[in-house]
Amino acid sequence: MGYRTLDVQEGEGRVTVRLDRPEQRNAIDLDMVRDLHAVCEDLERNPRVMILTGGTDGVFAAGADIRQLLERRTDDALAGINLRIFQRIRELPMPTVAAIDGHALGGGAELAYACDLRIATDRAVFGQPEAALGIIAGAGATWRLPRLVGESLAKEMLLTGRRLNAAEAHRFGLVTAVVPPEELPARANALVDRMLRNGPLALRLSKLAVDAPEGAHPALELVAQAVLFESEDKRERMTAFLDGRRR
Structure with missing residues (x-):
């Protein structure tokens, strides 16, 4: 299907979704939210791993579209426009990987936090500037960021606007790897x-x-393991492992 703000490429067992509003530094607007919902619908029907990226041109997503935020009112906030799509991404059946080059700010950072894993280039920057605009980080950062980097650092980022460079993001566990921009697609796919x-x-x-x-x-682990213990995939994998040891 056609997307207005995304470039979506199919691969073996995966879908690569590239944010594609370069003139707006991939700011997240209502069209992008709708496109992301369409991607999620596809991945819920036919589960695959998703790689979410802004490409390797020095910007992941500069945040939510400020022009649209300026016009939003109470009902828009309560509708959770960005929060709901980020939560839907978080709840996709298969894992998600954010491959981040350049700035991931505001809603762009929250989009990255919603993914299961994050890798970044050495020029990546993460930040939550919402308080400087008179609002809060209302699409997940207030609870996801403390779990990722710890409460104290998360509060510093949310309350002072502190930004993390790639090395800091790696040191604090926000990203699992830092690579040169030209290696980002290959490293994401290798993961x-x-x-x-x-x-x-x-x-x-x-x-x-x-x-x-x-x-x-x-209880969840007990039930999950019970389901897996009866699966044909488990039998085949364990049998192959034992056969390999016998050889």
Whole structure:
């Protein structure tokens, strides 16, 4: 299908989604929100891993579209326009990887936080400038960022506008790797390749268990493991492992 603000490419076991509003520095507007919902609908029907990127031109996403934010009112805030699409991305069945080159600010950073894993180039920058605009980071940063980097650093970013460069983001665990821009697509795909060597149902249930609320444990793990113990994929993989050891 056609997208107005995204470039979507199919690959083996994966979909690469590139934010594509270069003149607006990939600012997230209503058209992009609609396009992202369409991608999610496809990935919910036919689960694959998603790589989400802005490309390697020095910008991931400069935030929500300020012109649209300026016109939004109480009902728009309560509708959670960006929050809901970011949460939908978080809840996709298969893992998601944000491949970040350049600035990921405001809503752009929150979009990256919604993904399961993040890798970045050495010129990546993360920040939450919302308070300087008289609003809060209302699309996930207030609870996702403390879990990713710790409460104190998250509060400093949210309350003072402190930005993290790529090295700091790696040191604090926000990203798992920092690479040169030209290596970003290959490294993102290599990470996905490693995931796809594993059992697809095991991937889905592992993600579900990690993201489940605390009260769901350990019952969720017991049920998930019970399902996997009966799967043909588990039998085939364990049999192949034992056959390999016998040789």
